[in-house]
Amino acid sequence: MTRKPVFDTVRELLGRGFRQAEVERIDRAINAACGALRPAAELKPGSQAFELIKRFEGCASLRPDGLVEAYPDPGTGGAPWTIGWGATGLDIGPGTVWTQEQCDARLVRDVKRHAAEVAKALGKAATTQAQFDALVSFHYNTGAIARATLTERHCAGDHVAAMEEFARWNRAGGRVLKGLVRRRQAEARVYARG
Numbered sequence: 001m002t003r004k005p006v007f008d009t010v011r012e013l014l015g016r017g018f019r020q021a022e023v024e025r026i027d028r029a030i031n032a033a034c035g036a037l038r039p040a041a042e043l044k045p046g047s048q049a050f051e052l053i054k055r056f057e058g059c060a061s062l063r064p065d066g067l068v069e070a071y072p073d074p075g076t077g078g079a080p081w082t083i084g085w086g087a088t089g090l091d092i093g094p095g096t097v098w099t100q101e102q103c104d105a106r107l108v109r110d111v112k113r114h115a116a117e118v119a120k121a122l123g124k125a126a127t128t129q130a131q132f133d134a135l136v137s138f139h140y141n142t143g144a145i146a147r148a149t150l151t152e153r154h155c156a157g158d159h160v161a162a163m164e165e166f167a168r169w170n171r172a173g174g175r176v177l178k179g180l181v182r183r184r185q186a187e188a189r190v191y192a193r194g
Helices: 004-014 020-033 046-058 101-121 129-142 147-155 160-168 178-192
Strands: none
Touching: 004 020, 046 101, 046 129, 046 160, 046 178, 101 129, 101 147, 129 147, 129 160, 147 160, 160 178
């Protein structure tokens, strides 16, 4: 949201310019009224992104010795092999074993990378922290932020239509998975808080 028209109107009503403290106070009021909309490129992943990802990815396949082992994708029964908090990649396959610390460190690294991709896809689109976090979780799971109609709707400012798009991303391996239905519902709820 461009704030210049708001400041110009208030300046005109007052018949004077602003002191810095007044600018800061008006900025805070605009943020509160708009749900703290900011260009997506300025946002970093918040606690809700990590909470959603951890809740739905889980740190699965914990062995009796406390190590975590890779498991096949639930949708395909094979690739991509996954470990820890949903980490995938060329370094992960059958027999891959990590410590909990490795899983946690990879989560932070992967969320940071996915958040940068979300910020790039959204560009200057006005976005709240809750919307950004929901989109980071969505992208972490789907890898689809650059091609999703959801992104188009968000960038156009049609947040209701964007929220409805989450539900379309409920399939893996060609079939609807209950876990993906629940995840998309949770992401849409967080997105709607924005």
